[in-house]
Every structure is written in C-alpha cells, then in structure tokens.
Amino acid sequence: MGLKDDLERYREIGEERRQDLAEFIQYGDLGGSRGDEVRIPIKIVDLPEFAYDQRDKGGVGQGEGAEPGDPVGQPQPQPGEDGDEDGEPGEEGGEHEYYEMDPEEFAEELDERLGLDLDPKGKKVIEETEGDFTDITRTGPSSTLDFERLFKQGLKRKLAMDFDEDYVREALKVDGWGPATVFEWAREKNIVVSKAWIEDAYEGIPDEEKTKWASIEEMEENVEQTDTPQRIRREGVDEIPFRREDERYRYPEIVEEREKNVVVVNIRDVSGSMRQKKRELVERTFTPLDWYLQGKYDNAEFVYIAHDADAWEVDRDEFFGIRSGGGTRISSAYDLAAAILEEEYPWSEWNRYVFAAGDSENSSNDTEEKVIPMMEQIPANLHAYVETQPSGNAINATHAEEVERSFRDSDNVAVAYVSSPEDVIDAIYEILSTEEEG
CATH class of the missing domain: 3.40.50.410 (von Willebrand factor, type A domain)
Structure with missing residues (x-):
C-alpha cells in the first residue's frame, strides 16, 4: 500500500469519524465555517507521515577518544524548521481536523437525515435555447423535412390502396362478367380498386380469355388471392404514393432555462x-x-x-x-x-x-x-x-x-x-x- 492509498484511507476514516451532522448543528462550532464551505470536526488521529531515521542526525555512541553515552553530533535543522527556507513554523493550518463539505453536499445530507427531498423551483428565465427537433409544422426548409414520417404516411396509403391485380384480372375472365359486375364484386370483397382501373384491365384481356371461367365460384376455387404483406415481401415496393399534404417539417422545441x-x-x-x-x-x-x-x-x-x-x-x-x-x-x-x-x-x-x-x-x-x-x-x-x-x-x-x-x-x-x-x-x-x- 502506497502513500496515495494511505491518504485515501485517511479520508475515508475522516468521513466515518466526523461529528454527526445533527450533533454538529446542535453543539458544534458553526462559526468555523464559511458561507460556501461547511467545516465539521473530525475525531481522528493526525495525518500519516514519514518517520526519518535519526542515526544521521546525531545521537550517542562510542568511538576513539569518546566514552559511552557521549554525544557525537547535533541534529541539523531541516528546511523550514528555522524559517530560513520554506516558511515559518505553524503556517500550515490543521485542515486535517475538519471534514469540509459545500452547501450542496450539506443539503443532500440534511435531506437524508430528516427524510426530506425538497425540489427547488426555477424562477428567472436566463436563456432560451433550441432543444430537440420534436415540434412539427406544415412548412419549412427542405433540410428539415421529416422524410421518415413522409415515408410512413405514403406506405400507409400504399397498404390501404393496394390490391391483388392478378386476382381481379381473373375475375374479369368469368364468362358473362364485365367491368360493372366485377366492380360490384370487388366492393363486396373489400378490394380497393377503382372502376377506371377495371375498365382498362378488361380492355387488355384477349377475347378468347374472357370466358376462361364458367363462374366466379370456379375462379375463386382455383385462384389464390395474395394479401398485401405477402406480396410486398415477395415482390418489394415499386413506388410509394407520396403526397404534399403528408409533408411535415421538424423544428426545434424552444427550451427555457430557468x-x-x-x-x-x-x-x-x-x-x-x-x-x-x-x-x-x-x-x-x-x-x-x-x-x-x-x-x-x-x-x-x-x-x-x-x-x-x-x-x-x-x-x-x-x-x-x-x-x-x-x-x-x-x-x-x-x-x-x-x-x-x-x-x-x-x-x-x-x-x-x-x-x-x-x-x-x-x-x-x-x-x-x-x-x-x-x-x-x-x-x-x-x-x-x-x-x-x-x-x-x-x-x-x-x-x-x-x-x-x-x-x-x-x-x-x-x-x-x-x-x-x-x-x-x-x-x-x-x-x-x-x-x-x-
């Protein structure tokens, strides 16, 4: 264990043995503290320090011409001991006799001691700053366009408007069915398709295929309808129907620092x-x-x-x-x-x-x-x-x-x-x- 470890251990002991906060408030020397520093007495021993070997500073011994017990020299003053070099004796205060805490630490300890936790209120606004881009508006510079939101809105519309085109085309191949009948059938099946699309698709079907199925029941029994999620996983998304009304622009929330x-x-x-x-x-x-x-x-x-x-x-x-x-x-x-x-x-x-x-x-x-x-x-x-x-x-x-x-x-x-x-x-x-x- 080195000197640094010794000092750390000393600080731990000092904190453990300092005067209890309540005892300090009731009986301690409050005048020894300052407004920004609370000094609480510690009941401990002195700081650890080196003890130097005294054999080189004089002592007693026996040599030529000397009797046992005669002094062989006087200890030489160390720097600072006579005030010649490093300062007068007693200049350094006994800081090790106090545990020092700032008012913030004092408040935390008093809260803990009393079982309180006061939440101070901010009063004066000292600065308004821009926070996260959490607020939304319909207009703004293109650099703040919320593309992720735009994409999600377009994807939602895509999913809402999407239908299995091949499945509807097969319905147009039922003998005796035309665009009007298929449109009514699609509405009953909750297939979101426009009448114009059905008419265009019907014109693109060769005449010989328009009687492929004898009935709609035969068609439905032989043709499997693919739902939108399955089709997107299989084929991907060719295009997303973006609309200007879906555009939103992000701007920073104004945060008041109180x-x-x-x-x-x-x-x-x-x-x-x-x-x-x-x-x-x-x-x-x-x-x-x-x-x-x-x-x-x-x-x-x-x-x-x-x-x-x-x-x-x-x-x-x-x-x-x-x-x-x-x-x-x-x-x-x-x-x-x-x-x-x-x-x-x-x-x-x-x-x-x-x-x-x-x-x-x-x-x-x-x-x-x-x-x-x-x-x-x-x-x-x-x-x-x-x-x-x-x-x-x-x-x-x-x-x-x-x-x-x-x-x-x-x-x-x-x-x-x-x-x-x-x-x-x-x-x-x-x-x-x-x-x-x-």
Whole structure:
C-alpha cells in the first residue's frame, strides 16, 4: 500500500469519524465555517507521515577518544524548521481536523437525515435555447423535412390502396362478367380498386380469355388471392404514393432555462430581552437553514434584518451578535423586508423565504394588527417564526402562539419552538417539512 492509498484511507476514516451532522448543528462550532464551505470536526488521529531515521542526525555512541553515552553530533535543522527556507513554523493550518463539505453536499445530507427531498423551483428565465427537433409544422426548409414520417404516411396509403391485380384480372375472365359486375364484386370483397382501373384491365384481356371461367365460384376455387404483406415481401415496393399534404417539417422545441433563484430574509429580535443563550439558539437554527437553501438553489442571496422597536439591515457578521436595549416591535422588520423584496427581489423572478426569530415578546397588538397582515401580504415560498425561550415562556411571549393560531390551515407558514440545542433539529424539520408539503 502506497502513500496515495494511505491518504485515501485517511479520508475515508475522516468521513466515518466526523461529528454527526445533527450533533454538529446542535453543539458544534458553526462559526468555523464559511458561507460556501461547511467545516465539521473530525475525531481522528493526525495525518500519516514519514518517520526519518535519526542515526544521521546525531545521537550517542562510542568511538576513539569518546566514552559511552557521549554525544557525537547535533541534529541539523531541516528546511523550514528555522524559517530560513520554506516558511515559518505553524503556517500550515490543521485542515486535517475538519471534514469540509459545500452547501450542496450539506443539503443532500440534511435531506437524508430528516427524510426530506425538497425540489427547488426555477424562477428567472436566463436563456432560451433550441432543444430537440420534436415540434412539427406544415412548412419549412427542405433540410428539415421529416422524410421518415413522409415515408410512413405514403406506405400507409400504399397498404390501404393496394390490391391483388392478378386476382381481379381473373375475375374479369368469368364468362358473362364485365367491368360493372366485377366492380360490384370487388366492393363486396373489400378490394380497393377503382372502376377506371377495371375498365382498362378488361380492355387488355384477349377475347378468347374472357370466358376462361364458367363462374366466379370456379375462379375463386382455383385462384389464390395474395394479401398485401405477402406480396410486398415477395415482390418489394415499386413506388410509394407520396403526397404534399403528408409533408411535415421538424423544428426545434424552444427550451427555457430557468435559474433557481432564492432570497432568504433572516429577521432577528435584538432587543434587551434577547440575551446570549437566545441569540445562540437563533444562530443554531438559522445558519443550517442558510447553508441548506444555498445548497439547493443555483443562486442564493441573503438579507439580514435586526430589530427592536425599529428595524435596520445588517450584514451577517453583525446579525447574530448584535444586541440593543430597546423595546420590541416586530412589524418594523416586516415593513423593511417588504420594501427590500419589492425593490430588489420581485416575486416573479425570485423564490422567497422569510425567517424570523425572537423570544415571542412583542408590543401590544402589534402581532395581530400588523405582523399577521404583513405575512399574508408578502408573497413567499415559506414564512417561519422561531421562538427561542431557554427558560420557558415569558408572560408576554405570545407572538409565536398568535402566528400559529392565525395560520393553522396555511401551507406556507411554519412556527417552531426552541428552548435548547436539542430542539434545533426538530425546528429545522418543522420548517423544511412545511415547505415540502406546500
């Protein structure tokens, strides 16, 4: 087994021993990851490496003029050890301590872990391309003529119009029969032949042969009729009756390539009641949802809104750590979210997710009179509210219950309750399963 095999085996072990996905979401260091790379700790030993023979680097021994145990030399520094050649000690990070996955892989694993399989919807048409030549029209350039179809139509007509000419000629040789009688006989026998053809054929029969058969029964008893398939197999097809009305021209189907666009609006209460434990639970719930949706869609953008009694847009680095001392008015965040979505992310082009989190405390009547109507007015794939109350519900923490009650029969509103890290996976499932059902 070579070094390459050793490294492959190391990677396999790392994947097997990395922290369980649910355990990572509930208790792991989410801040060690980036938006495009999820880093999950691995519980394994160091990378395999060579152990060099120390005998050439000094040691102890016995030689002329030396006593046993005297040093015979000092180890010489290797390149990079003193920073003289290949870099300073510690420049290389301990990447072997993490299993790295992109958001797409994270989404696949979370789907598997939760038993979900969300199918993201394409919104914005980014390109119209010509697909297969599957559509048909009656006119077009000769290069696009569907000759195979034309041939089949002609062959069908050939089969429908074909008859055993020799058999009909023998009927014209029945004593006392003429073209009119033979034509009526042919119609009774379902032989598709024109009266004009019969008349022409009758004229071509010598007079002495026109009395060959005493009766039609004698003729039919002595002459075997050959059906069309037998005759084609034996004689082939001399000509196919093509008609212009059978011509069809192929042209390509126009395929719309739809880019799967998503915008995720994350709203967080940063008022004085949102202490550290509550903020941490928001981060543990929202961060995996961000990774998941980024992995599902072609193009994902994120909007972060913080609010107390007023709302303002922040970047992601500020979002989970910021805290103010003001009161709480959740509707201010929805007002700002509606304005941003309307201006920058039209519903016709963007899938939308609006996620809000807090401890369910809100100013009097704000939930019923403003927030719930706003949630009804903002078009979105999914609205969700996550209540974070580590110590249980506060007296005035009724926002989540009011939202849940108002949208009990809705298929695009989810409410989840998180009081500890153990609740995070269930909350994520509640949110994503609501989207799947919708």
